[in-house]
Amino acid sequence: MNALATHGLSKSYGDQTVVAELDLAVPKGTLYGFLGPNGAGKTTTIRMLLGLVKPSAGRAELLGQDVNVGASAPGVLDKVGALIEEPGLWPYLSGRSNLLCMARSGGKDERLGRIDEVLELVGLSCAASKRVKAYSQGMRQRLGIALALLGSPEVLVLDEPTNGLDPPGMREIRGLLRRLSDDGVTVFVSSHLLFEVEAMCDRVGVLAGGRLIAEGTPSELRAPGEHLRIEVDDAARAGGVLAALRGVEVEAGDEGSLRVTLGDGLDPSEVNRKLVEAGIAVRALVPERRSLEEVFMALIEGSNS
């Protein structure tokens, strides 16, 4: 079953379309990265998923149940934890009181016992009794994540969770999300930090102009256009050998190396074998993968034109 899904989900304001017929399916237990430039419709999509914004068309589903906007709350939200843009906190209450007030306001009661546990998880135990007014941005962000984790959620929807954290803090939160995902929690995380998504997500969806323009595992997204950097003793002869292979493009690389682009179905070991058979000594054969950032930029540019 999908933990989270949308079917033809659309939102427009007047004649401006923010999200257009979006079909998402995130299986249970997946750590899903939701990428897109600012204004791509990520936040609107997340708000529709959580029943805050009414779709113009289509529907959103959490754990197989429809999410509706109306007088009463969709009960399924009990099993969902969320961070939507910045954390929302009462500045005049302490960190612990913020969690307490949110927990007591509605939803499951068993959350109360988890307050100390989630404060510990996000590393805020020491500052828990300080007023939130005195918190740094990083501490506010941690408290926001603590709040999302409070209900032992089956699904976590996090919008830019590492916003405002320093690099060790980001690493810590990424590790936490990875552990939660390994424990079976479905994590849906939006980000504009590509290395972050690349480092932690099982699957990635790229949103641009309100449409899903690409989806797959990070390596699937990166795969087309993979390069090899080859260092040999005789670059000229090696270039000749490789140029004769079908589906291979050869360019001169830096410092006498060769930059080779492989077509579909060609394995780097095949290239190596051909070179060695031709009596060329191969010093190094290094796959140079495109970063997700390059892929991302190419996709965005492609979708704009």
Next chain:
Amino acid sequence: MFWVELFKAARRWRTWLLGAALGGIPIILVISLLLSPGSGSSGEDGPPFYELIVRNGFFTPLAALGALQVFLLPLDASLLSGDAVAGEAATGTLRYLLVRPVGRLRLILSKYAAAVVLITLLILWVTIVGLVAGGAAYGWGPMPTLSGSTLSPGAALLRIGAAACYIATGMGALAAVGVFASTLSDSAPGASVATVALAIVSQILESLSALAPIHTFLISERWLAFVDLFRDPIVWGEMAEGLVAHALYAAVFVALAGAILAHKDVMS
């Protein structure tokens, strides 16, 4: 959620400042009268308690409430109710409450109930401070009524309590308008100002006799009817009308607030 609202209010300086400011009014009233024992009368439009205040400590809370009801109590009711939804929107907590999940209708009802309880507590607080300050200055002798008879201290306390509760219903009606305004705006001060403006405009229109035909629909029209509790026998007519009018105002505006929030895209 209702109890959480009261807990949050108790943790805010604002609530205690309001209490201190309102509690100060009857004390100032008593002190100023003690300092100028000759004058005990007020302007033409004020409730007729000022003339009586020097005679009896039971009148101090009523004089204080009568003075506060013109502006300060509506201001506080607007402040507390205008904050209901817009204040949560401004701190960004509204979206988190809704995904907790708290039902949207339940959120409105809890917020409204908490605002009414807080306003009622503030009114009772003014009443108690007034009783203590007035009693300390003038004693609690038998209370004269506007009809000339006197009330035993027990009966006087009962009627003062009833007056405070009646005033609270009027402020409750205004708070419903405040909660409604609060669903229309993401700015709590904006919603509060609109609400207190309504209370002021209503009182101005009320004073224009040319507009007499519409007076019955004005929110503040029956706010002063509690004076009738201090006639002998009590005149119930206008207060009964007032209770119905306040209940109608509350029901209509809370329902509107619920309907608006239930269909609103929460973008805050």
